[in-house]
Amino acid sequence: xxxxDEAKLxxxxxxxxxxxxxxxxxxxxxxxxxxxxxxxxxxxVPALVDAVYDKLVTYDATWRHFVPQQSGxxxxxxxxxxxxPMDHSTIKFRKEKLARYLAKxxxxxxxxxxxxxxxxxxxxxxxxxxSKEIQVPLVxxxxxxxxxxxxxxxxxxxxxIPAEAKVKATRAFSKLLWIQNDLITRHxxx
Numbered sequence: 758x759x760x761x762d763e764a765k766l767x768x769x770x771x772x773x774x775x776x777x778x779x780x781x782x783x784x785x786x787x788x789x790x791x792x793x794x795x796x797x798x799x800x801x802v803p804a805l806v807d808a809v810y811d812k813l814v815t816y817d818a819t820w821r822h823f824v825p826q827q828s829g830x831x832x833x834x835x836x837x838x839x840x841x842p843m844d845h846s847t848i849k850f851r852k853e854k855l856a857r858y859l860a861k862x863x864x865x866x867x868x869x870x871x872x873x874x875x876x877x878x879x880x881x882x883x884x885x886x887x888s889k890e891i892q893v894p895l896v897x898x899x900x901x902x903x904x905x906x907x908x909x910x911x912x913x914x915x916x917x918i919p920a921e922a923k924v925k926a927t928r929a930f931s932k933l934l935w936i937q938n939d940l941i942t943r944h945x946x947x
Contacts, residue, residue, distance in 0.1 A: 761776060767943075767946075770872060770873070770876055771869065771872065773939075773943075774872050774936065774940075777935075777936050777939055778932075778936065781932045781935060781936070782932070783929075783932040783933065783936060786929075787928070787929035787932055787933070788865065788867045788929075790925050790926055790929040791862065791863060791865075791926075791929050791930060791933060792863060792864070792865050794863055794913070794926055794930075795863040795864060797916050797918070798859075798863050798909075798912065799860060799863060801912055802856050802859045802860055803856065805859060805905075805908055805909070805912065806852050806855050806856045806859065807852075808908055809855060809901070809904065809905060809908070810843065810848065810851075810852055810855075812904055813901070814843060817838055818894075818897060819897050819900070819901070820838045820841065821838050822891060822893050822897070823835075823838075823841055823847055823848060823851060824836070824837060824838060824841060825888055825890035825891050826888055826890065827847060827850060827851060827887070827888060827891070828881065828886070828887030828888045828891075829850075829887075830846075830847060830850045830851075832846040832847065832850065833846060833847075834847060835847065858878065861874065862933065875936070875937055875940050876940045876943075878937065878940065878941065879898075879937075879940045879941035879942070879943060879944045880944045882898055882941065882944075883944045883945065885944055895941075895942060895945045898941050898942075898945075899938070899942075902934060902937065902938045902941065905934065906930075906931065906934045909930050909934070910927050910930070910931070913926045913927050913930065914927070
């Protein structure tokens, strides 16, 4: 039985990632599979981003989080969800961020910098980083991650590649997105 320092899981990001990766079996083969999917996934990033935002705009509980000033955004802001159409510059800014995130997943490298980036994805959706006015509830983050995971898996299923390669890619992305979800939820603990 391997001994795990549970307190260190909460204080050491690298240790946490190592534990999660080992526990889930996320390793170099998975990373290579994800990076190898770049040629197939990268051209589909705009469609994935649009699908995510088409979903987000259908719920006031998700869309309202785009009204406050976003960290790094310098343009005009909306005063309510009614003043925030899909073509608003705030939404364009956020869509660009999501596109960069999805592209980064398939371009790597999976090193300390990537780990810090994945962790910041979680933190930026809370008042612990970025805009203090933004505190996206965990239920909304979980809903979003579930939608993204399903969209990625559906996209992989549509690829014209051998079934074994689809399974391998689905499993690799599934593990990665579970790790990402952990790095989101950890910022919601008191």
